[in-house]
Amino acid sequence: xxxxxxxxxxxxxxxxxxxxxxxxxxxxxxxxxxxxxxxxxxxxxxxxxxxxxxxxxxxxxxxxxxxxxxxxxxxxxxxxxxxxxxxxxxxxxxxxxxxxxxxxxxxxxxxxxxxxxxxxxxxxxxxxxxxxxxxxxxxxxxxxxxxxxxxxxxxxxxxxxxxxxxxxxxxxxxxxxxxxxxxxxxxxxxxxxxxxxxxxxxxxxxxxxxxxxxxxxxxxxxxxxxxxxxxxxxxxxxxxxxxxxxxxxxxxxxxxxxxxxxxxxxxxxxxxxxxxx
Amino acid sequence: xxxxxxxxxxxxxxxxxxxxxxxxxxxxxxxxxxxxxxxxxxxxxxxxxxxxxxxxxxxxxxxxxxxxxxxxxxxxxxxxxxxxxxxxxxxxxxxxxxxxxxxxxxxxxxxxxxxxxxxxxxxxxxxxxxxxxxxxxxxxxxxxxxxxxxxxxxxxxxxxxxxxxxxxxxxxxxxxxxxxxxxxxxxxxxxxxxxxxxxxxxxxxxxxxxxxxxxxxxxxxxxxxxxxxxxxxxxxxxxxxxxxxxxxxxxxxxxxxxxxxxxxxxxxxxxxxxxxxxxxxxxxxxxxxxxxxxxxxxxxxxxxxxxxxxxxxxxxxxxxxxxxxxxxxxxxxxxxxxxxxxxxxxxxxxxxxxxxxxxxxxxxxxxxxxxxxxxxx
Amino acid sequence: xxxxxxxxxxxxxxxxxxxxxxxxxxxxxxxxxxxxxxxxxxxxxxxxxxxxxxxxxxxxxxxxxxxxxxxxxxxxxxxxxxxxxxxxxxxxxxxxxxxxxxxxxxxxxxxxxxxxxxxxxxxxxxxxxxxxxxxxxxxxxxxxxxxxxxxxxxxxxxxxxxxxxxxxxxxxxxxxxxxxxxxxxxxxxxxxxxxxxxxxxxxxxxxxxxxxxxxxxxxxxxxxxxxxxxxxxxxxxxxxxxxxxxxxxxxxxxxxxxxxxxxxxxxxxxxxxxxxxxxxxxxxxxxxxxxxxxxxxxx
Numbered sequence: 001x002x003x004x005x006x007x008x009x010x011x012x013x014x015x016x017x018x019x020x021x022x023x024x025x026x027x028x029x030x031x032x033x034x035x036x037x038x039x040x041x042x043x044x045x046x047x048x049x050x051x052x053x054x055x056x057x058x059x060x061x062x063x064x065x066x067x068x069x070x071x072x073x074x075x076x077x078x079x080x081x082x083x084x085x086x087x088x089x090x091x092x093x094x095x096x097x098x099x100x101x102x103x104x105x106x107x108x109x110x111x112x113x114x115x116x117x118x119x120x121x122x123x124x125x126x127x128x129x130x131x132x133x134x135x136x137x138x139x140x141x142x143x144x145x146x147x148x149x150x151x152x153x154x155x156x157x158x159x160x161x162x163x164x165x166x167x168x169x170x171x172x173x174x175x176x177x178x179x180x181x182x183x184x185x186x187x188x189x190x191x192x193x194x195x196x197x198x199x200x201x202x203x204x205x206x207x208x209x210x211x212x213x214x215x216x217x218x219x220x221x222x223x224x225x226x227x228x229x230x231x232x233x234x235x236x237x238x239x240x241x242x243x244x245x246x247x248x249x250x251x252x253x254x255x256x257x258x259x260x261x262x263x264x265x266x267x268x269x270x271x272x273x274x275x276x277x
Numbered sequence: 278x279x280x281x282x283x284x285x286x287x288x289x290x291x292x293x294x295x296x297x298x299x300x301x302x303x304x305x306x307x308x309x310x311x312x313x314x315x316x317x318x319x320x321x322x323x324x325x326x327x328x329x330x331x332x333x334x335x336x337x338x339x340x341x342x343x344x345x346x347x348x349x350x351x352x353x354x355x356x357x358x359x360x361x362x363x364x365x366x367x368x369x370x371x372x373x374x375x376x377x378x379x380x381x382x383x384x385x386x387x388x389x390x391x392x393x394x395x396x397x398x399x400x401x402x403x404x405x406x407x408x409x410x411x412x413x414x415x416x417x418x419x420x421x422x423x424x425x426x427x428x429x430x431x432x433x434x435x436x437x438x439x440x441x442x443x444x445x446x447x448x449x450x451x452x453x454x455x456x457x458x459x460x461x462x463x464x465x466x467x468x469x470x471x472x473x474x475x476x477x478x479x480x481x482x483x484x485x486x487x488x489x490x491x492x493x494x495x496x497x498x499x500x501x502x503x504x505x506x507x508x509x510x511x512x513x514x515x516x517x518x519x520x521x522x523x524x525x526x527x528x529x530x531x532x533x534x535x536x537x538x539x540x541x542x543x544x545x546x547x548x549x550x551x552x553x554x555x556x557x558x559x560x561x562x563x564x565x566x567x568x569x570x571x572x573x574x575x576x577x578x579x580x581x582x583x584x585x586x587x588x589x590x591x592x593x594x595x596x597x598x599x600x601x602x603x604x605x606x607x608x609x610x611x612x613x614x615x616x617x618x619x620x621x622x623x624x625x626x627x628x629x630x631x632x633x634x635x636x637x638x639x640x641x642x643x644x645x646x647x648x649x650x651x652x653x654x
Numbered sequence: 655x656x657x658x659x660x661x662x663x664x665x666x667x668x669x670x671x672x673x674x675x676x677x678x679x680x681x682x683x684x685x686x687x688x689x690x691x692x693x694x695x696x697x698x699x700x701x702x703x704x705x706x707x708x709x710x711x712x713x714x715x716x717x718x719x720x721x722x723x724x725x726x727x728x729x730x731x732x733x734x735x736x737x738x739x740x741x742x743x744x745x746x747x748x749x750x751x752x753x754x755x756x757x758x759x760x761x762x763x764x765x766x767x768x769x770x771x772x773x774x775x776x777x778x779x780x781x782x783x784x785x786x787x788x789x790x791x792x793x794x795x796x797x798x799x800x801x802x803x804x805x806x807x808x809x810x811x812x813x814x815x816x817x818x819x820x821x822x823x824x825x826x827x828x829x830x831x832x833x834x835x836x837x838x839x840x841x842x843x844x845x846x847x848x849x850x851x852x853x854x855x856x857x858x859x860x861x862x863x864x865x866x867x868x869x870x871x872x873x874x875x876x877x878x879x880x881x882x883x884x885x886x887x888x889x890x891x892x893x894x895x896x897x898x899x900x901x902x903x904x905x906x907x908x909x910x911x912x913x914x915x916x917x918x919x920x921x922x923x924x925x926x927x928x929x930x931x932x933x934x935x936x937x938x939x940x941x942x943x944x945x946x947x948x949x950x951x952x953x
C-alpha cells in the first residue's frame with residue numbers, strides 16, 4: 001500500500017476521463033437546468049415544483065425500489081443457499097440450470113411478458129383456474145405496484161444470485177462442515193455461518209440492483225397504470241408533454257441523490273469493515 | 278478470447294455497413310405500423326420511381342415522446358451547427374408547432390403539386406401555432422370509445438351517459454391516465470370540453486390563463502369518476518385489457534384499434550363509438566428539416582406520399598387511416614367496400630360533428646397540469 | 655415459510671445415515687418421510703420453474719399466435735406469419751442484430767480496456783477519495799439517461815461522432831462501466847497478495863508480475879463483468895437513438911417500438927432473436943467464471 005498514489009491515478013485516469021466526458025460534462029447541463037429559474041437566476045423553484053407535483057411519486061418510488069431490493073435479497077439468499085448447502089444433487093442441478101434465464105431478458109421485454117402474464121385474465125390466473133387452484137371469480141389483476149415489484153424481483157434475482165452463489169462457493173467449506181457436525185440445521189448454517197462471510201457481495205449486488213431499478217422506465221410505464229407512478233415516468237412525461245427539462249432534471253437530481261445516498265452508505269460501511277479487519 | 282471478440286465485432290459491422298449511393302432518411306414518431314408503412318409500402322414505391330435511392334425508415338417511439346425525440350435531435354444538430362441527418366420527419370402536432378417556432382423546419386408545401394389538396398384547418402394550425410407551408414398531413418387519426426358488444430349492449434352516446442354507465446358498472450371502463458399515451462390524454466381533453474365550460478375557446482383561443490379555474494368542478498368529478506375505472510398501462514395497455522376482456526370499454530386511437538383487430542389481438546366483434554360532444558383527433562405531419570442536404574428528394578417523397586393514389590391505396594385501404602388530404606380528392610380511386618369499411622363504426626357525418634382538434638397548446642398544458650394537481654394527486 | 659419446511663424436510667432425509675442414532679424412527683416412517691420430502695422438493699421446483707418460465711412462455715406463445723383474444727385462454731390460431739414479417743426483405747432485423755452484436759462486442763473491449771487498470775488501482779493502490787471515485791462510476795446507471803444523452807449528442811456533433819459506431823460504443827461503454835470497474839476491482843482484490851510477492855521475490859519485475867500472476871488470476875472475475883457489460887449494451891435504447899440513429903440502428907430500437915406499441919408478435923420474436931447472442935455469450939463466458947472472485951465485488 002506504500003506505492004505512490006499518482007501511479008494509481010494514472011491507471012484510473014482513462015476510466016475517469018470516460019465518465020467525465022460522457023457523463024459528468026453532459027450532466028453539468030442538466031444540473032444547470034435543474035437549478036435555474038425561468039429568468040435564468042439560480043434558484044430551487046424547480047425542486048419546489050417537483051415536490052409539489054410528485055411528492056407522492058417520490059415516496060412511491062422509494063417504496064417500490066426498497067421493497068424490491070429486500071425481496072430480491074431474500075430470494076437470492078434462498079436460491080444461493082440451496083445451491084451451496086443443498087444435498088439433493090438433482091435439485092441443485094435443476095436450480096442451477098434454471099435460475100439465470102431472466103438475466104438475458106431486457107427490461108422492456110420483461111415488462112411486456114409480465115403485462116400479459118400477471119393480468120386478471122392473464123396466463124398465470126388462467127393456469128391456476130385450469131389447475132383448479134383458483135375460482136375464476138377470485139382472479140385479480142396484479143398490474144399495479146405489485147406487478148412492478150414482481151417484475152423487478154424476477155429480473156434482478158438472477159443477477160444477485162449469480163454473484164452470491166459464486167461468493168458462497170468460494171468460502172471455506174470447513175466452516176460449514178464444522179457447523180453441520182455440531183448439529184446446526186442448514187438454515188442456521190446459512191444464516192449464521194455462510195451469510196456473514198458473503199455479506200459484502202450480497203450488499204454490492206443489491207446496491208447495483210437498487211440503482212438499476214431506480215433508472216428503469218419501461219417497467220413502470222408498461223406494467224402499471226400511472227397513478228401513482230415512478231420518477232422515471234414522471235421525468236419522461238415532463239419532457240415529452242411539456243418540454244419541461246428543468247423540472248425533469250430536478251427530478252433527476254432527486255433520483256440521483258437517492259442512488260448516491262445508498263451507494264455512500266454501503267461504501268462507508270465497507271470502509272469501516274476494512275479498517276476493523 | 279479478445280481477438281475472437283474483436284473479430285466477431287468487426288465481421289458483424291462489415292456486413293451491416295454497406296454504403297448506398299443515395300439515402301433518404303425518414304424518421305417517424307408513432308407506432309410500429311408507421312415504420313412498417315414506410316418500410317414496406319411507401320419506401321419501395323419511391324425507390325422504384327427513383328432508381329439508386331434507398332429509403333431508410335427509423336421509428337422513434339409512440340406518442341408525443343417519439344416526436345419529442347425527433348425534435349431534440351434536430352435541436353441538438355442545430356445547436357452544434359451540424360447538418361441534419363433526417364431528410365423527412367413525421368411528427369405529431371405539438372412537436373410540429375415547436376419545431377416551426379424554433380425554425381427547425383423548411384417551408385415546402387407551396388412547392389409541391391399536392392400542397393393544394395388539403396384545406397382542413399389542421400394543415401395550417403397545429404394546436405394554436407401557425408404551421409402553414411411547413412407541414413402536410415400524412416393521415417388523420419381520431420380517438421373514440423372502443424367497446425365489446427357482447428358485454429355492452431347499449432353503449433353510451435355522450436360523456437354524461439358514459440359517466441352514468443361507469444357509475445353503474447364499476448371497473449368496466451379503463452383508460453390510461455395522462456402519462457401513458459395520447460388516448461388517455463384525448464379522453465381527458467374531451468372530458469374538460471364536455472364538462473368544463475367553453476369548448477370552442479379551448480380549440481380556437483384566445484388563451485386566457487384564468488380559464489383553468491373554471492375546470493375545478495370538472496376535475497373534481499373526474500377524480501370521482503376515476504374511483505370506478507381501471508387505469509391501464511398505456512395506449513396499448515387499454516387495448517390489451519380489451520383483448521382479454523378485463524374491461525368492456527375504453528378510449529383508443531381508431532387506427533390502432535383497426536390494426537389490432539386485423540392482427541387478431543381484439544375480438545372481431547369489437548366496435549367503436551364516437552361520443553358527443555366529441556373527442557379529439559390529430560393528424561401526423563410530414564415535414565422537412567431546415568438543414569437537410571436532400572431537400573429536393575425529400576419534397577418529392579412527400580409529394581408522392583400525399584398524392585391521391587397513395588393516400589387511397591396506402592393510407593385508407595391498407596392501413597385503415599383517415600386520409601391526410603381532403604377526402605373528395607380520393608373519389609374514384611377507391612372501391613366502395615374499402616371506403617365503407619373505414620366508416621363502418623363512425624359514419625362521416627359523426628366524424629365531422631364529433632371529431633375535434635386538441636385544445637391549443639397553452640390550454641393543453643393547463644389541462645394536463647390541472648389533472649396532475651387535482652385528479653392524480 | 656414453506657422454504658423452511660422444505661429445508662428441514664430435506665435435511666431429515668439426508669441426515670438419514672448420520673443421524674440415525676439421534677432420530678429413533680422406524681425404517682418405514684423414514685421412507686414415508688423421504689418420499690414426502692422429495693415430493694415437496696419437486697413441487698417447490700415446479701412452482702419456481704412456473705414463475706420463472708411462465709412469463710417467457712407468454713413470449714413464446716405470442717411469437718406464434720396469429721389470433722388471440724378473449725374469451726380464449728390460448729391463441730385462437732397459430733402460424734409463422736409474423737416470423738415472415740420480421741425476416742421480410744425490407745425489414746432489417748438481421749442487419750440490426752449484427753450491428754447490435756458488433757457494438758456489444760466492441761463495447762466489452764472498450765469497457766475492459768479502461769476498467770482493468772482502473773480496477774487494479776482501486777483494489778491495490780492508495781487512492782485519494784476512493785469512495786467518491788467508486789460512487790462516480792455508479793452514477794451513469796442512476797441518472798435519467800434521456801437528459802444526459804441529449805447533451806452527449808450535442809457534444810458529439812462537434813466531433814463528428816454522431817451516427818458512428820465509435821460514438822455508440824463509447825456511450826454504451828460509459829453506461830456499462832460500473833459493472834466492469836466494480837467487478838474488476840473485486841477481482842483484483844481477490845488475488846492472493848502472497849503469490850505476487852513470491853513472484854517479486856524470485857526477481858520478476860512489477861509489470862511482469864502483473865501480466866503473469868495478477869491478471870491471469872483476476873481474469874475470471876473480469877470475464878464475469880464482461881457479460882454484464884455485454885447485456886447492458888445489447889439492451890440499450892436511448893443512447894443508441896440519440897447518438898447512432900439513423901446511420902446506426904440496433905435491434906432494441908425495433909424492439910422498443912414494437913413493444914411500446916403493443917405489437918406483441920413482432921416484439922416477442924425480436925426479443926427471442928435478441929436472446930440468442932446473450933445466451934451464446936453466457937456460454938462462452940461461463941468457462942471463465944470462477945466462484946472465488948465474485949466474493950470480493952465492490953470491496
